[in-house]
Amino acid sequence: MGVTDIKRTFDLVISLSLLLFLFPVITIIALLIRVKLGKPVIFKQERPGIHGKPFYLYKFRTMTDAKDQNGNLLSDQLRLTSFGLFLRKLSLDEFPQLINVVKGDISLVGPRPLLMDYLPLYTEEQFKRHNVRPGITGWAQVNGRNAISWEEKFQLDVWYVNNQSFLLDIKILFLTVYKVVKREGINQPGSATIERFEGTNSRIGGE
Numbered sequence: 001m002g003v004t005d006i007k008r009t010f011d012l013v014i015s016l017s018l019l020l021f022l023f024p025v026i027t028i029i030a031l032l033i034r035v036k037l038g039k040p041v042i043f044k045q046e047r048p049g050i051h052g053k054p055f056y057l058y059k060f061r062t063m064t065d066a067k068d069q070n071g072n073l074l075s076d077q078l079r080l081t082s083f084g085l086f087l088r089k090l091s092l093d094e095f096p097q098l099i100n101v102v103k104g105d106i107s108l109v110g111p112r113p114l115l116m117d118y119l120p121l122y123t124e125e126q127f128k129r130h131n132v133r134p135g136i137t138g139w140a141q142v143n144g145r146n147a148i149s150w151e152e153k154f155q156l157d158v159w160y161v162n163n164q165s166f167l168l169d170i171k172i173l174f175l176t177v178y179k180v181v182k183r184e185g186i187n188q189p190g191s192a193t194i195e196r197f198e199g200t201n202s203r204i205g206g207e
Contacts, residue, residue, distance in 0.1 A: 006166060011108050015101040026095050029060060029087070036083050037061050042096055047113035050133045055105040057113055058096035062087050091180050097136045109169040110135025111157035118197050122154075126200070129157035132164065139168075142175035150197050 019026075033041045040061065047057040062084030066074045073079065080088075087093040100106045106113060113134035119127075139160035140153040148156075160168070 007107060007169065008104070010166070010169075011101050014108060015098045019098050019102070022095060029092055029095070032083070033061055033087075037064055037081065043093075046116055047134070048116055048119055048130060049105055049113065050130060052119055052127075052130050054116060055100070055103075055113075057105070058099055060087060060093040060096055062093050094136055101136065105133075107133040107135045109137060109172050111138050111160065112141065114197070121197060121199050123200055125158060126154040128161050129154060131161050137172060137176040139172060142172055142179055145179070146194055151200060 030041045043059045043061045044056050045059075046054050049055045062081075063076065063079040064081060066079050068074055084093075097106065101108055110133050111129040122129075138157065140148070140156040143156050144152065
């Protein structure tokens with residue numbers, strides 16, 4: 001069995017086990033979102049997978065659909081409720097991505113899948129982050145997450161691609177749990193979400 005097969009088997013065993021174990025919690029979260037934020041409960045968005053191939057990423061909804069008097073959605077900061085922020089701080093909104101892992105869209109560990117719009121903005125070196133399956137967590141997430149620049153994030157992603165191993169994945173998973181408990185780097189400082197990536201000279205950003 002090759003390294004890729006071992007990683008895929010590990011992904012399936014862990015994600016299916018977590019889905020079964022967390023099913024009561026996931027159900028409660030879904031019901032609370034339905035009551036507090038309305039429907040749909042699941043936020044679905046097209047993201048680039050391995051080699052940039054698109055897939056739909058699943059997350060629990062954390063924002064309302066509040067609009068201004070002209071019918072335009074309000075800013076993310078105004079639509080992000082205290083309940084939604086709570087889900088993000090504990091990374092509870094990420095639980096539906098376990099379904100993406102089971103489907104093979106993503107792995108437990110890998111560069112985070114960003115927006116389709118960013119694909120033409122990457123340098124050749126930065127695009128190497130798509131040489132592996134994206135992940136729920138990754139080397140960049142345990143080394144700054146949304147508190148580091150896009151360039152630093154992509155450097156960490158490419159480092160992971162060039163140095164990936166099963167033991168490194170285990171290390172990243174343990175560090176992820178630690179970071180979630182410590183609540184480090186959840187949001188970009190001074191913002192409810194993150195700045196868009198506008199090219200290789202963009203400022204601080206995240207996922």
